[in-house]
Amino acid sequence: MIGIGIVGAKGRMGRAIAAVLKEHERARLVGGADRGDDPTWLAEACDVLIDFSSPAALAGTLAAAEAAGKPVVIGTTGIGDEHHAAIDRAARSIPVLQAANMSLGVNLLAHLVREAAARLGPDWDIEIVEMHHRHKVDAPSGTALLLGEAAAAGRGIDLAAHSERGRDGITGARQSGAIGFASLRGGSVAGDHQVVLAAEGERIELGHRAESRDIFARGAVQAALWLHGRPARRYAMTDVLGL
Structure with missing residues (x-):
């Protein structure tokens, strides 16, 4: 033991x-x-x-x-x-x-996100949406950043220089090649994460939901x-x- x-x-x-x-x-x-x-x-x-x-x-x-x-x-x-x-x-x-997230499923998701970002190229916009319980104090979540780093690694770019967070008001058009983050808080949600890869006329969604x-x-x-x-x-x- x-x-x-x-x-x-x-x-x-x-x-x-x-x-x-x-x-x-x-x-x-x-x-x-x-x-x-x-x-x-x-x-x-x-x-x-x-x-x-x-x-x-x-x-x-x-x-x-x-x-x-x-x-x-x-x-x-x-x-x-x-x-x-x-x-x-x-x-x-x-x-x-x-690790920002100890779930085996989330870490496999990060691997898939990196592969997708590497193969699809910068014409595909990447957005990361996460939701957690009302008591969580940091945003974006560590897992969202893990997924963002995976996407950035797939593209060979620096996440800090290409991330967009907290859009509000007249922000202008989305920057080409940016990785966007949105954070939701409420209830008792253990952790929901979704990575959206969107291009003209099509969209891929990769996600994970923690039920406990x-x-x-x-x-x-x-x-x-x-x-x-x-x-x-x-x-x-x-x-x-x-x-």
């Missing part, structure tokens, strides 16, 4: 992961840490850390994992360039898997089991899928 420690244990995802571990055949819950807790003891006690805390807590998680020499799976969203730089530094000494947070929890545990025993490096869910 692989011992899992959860950072952000009292959050929605932390509780969902704990529920999955109660009935898992290959993994068990060692314990959890939350806001204000020092995760050092947890890193020392477990085989793999799973972090679903907050961007502000990520540095502490990485430091604890490095000190204990333990792998860490990071599902925290809303992280910026400085957090990615810290993940890269940690991945020199320990295996780190970071359990899919993210199961994906995180699967990622942790896969990561255990791997060499130091930065990994992604595409590695788990073998893509």
Whole structure:
């Protein structure tokens, strides 16, 4: 049995992961840490850390994992360039898997979006629409940005330089080659994402709907089991899928 420690244990995802571990055949819950807790003891006690805390807590998680020499799976969203730089530094000494979305289905969707964008070319407009529950604090969602990065990679362009967000009022015509984002919030939606590729006279829609947070929890545990025993490096869910 692989011992899992959860950072952000009292959050929605932390509780969902704990529920999955109660009935898992290959993994068990060692314990959890939350806001204000020092995760050092947890890193020392477990085989793999799973972090679903907050961007502000990520540095502490990485430091604890490095000190204990333990792998860490990071599902925290809303992280910026400085957090990615810290993940890269940690991945020199320990295996780190970071993903904006732990769903295997979403990560396969990102692969399909990249392939579609590469083959269809800039004449096809790309729009990404996402909807989440009313409590979500960041927009666009980390998953929407993951899909946007996949589309940009397929086209060989930089997403930051080609994204359009928050259109309102007289915005003018859509910029050629732009990747658009729209964020919806309401109710208890676990996560809906749709990528629309539109050309003159035709449209392709690729999407994913999360009906429960359990899919993210199961994906995180699967990622942790896969990561255990791997060499130091930065990994992604595409590695788990073998893509």
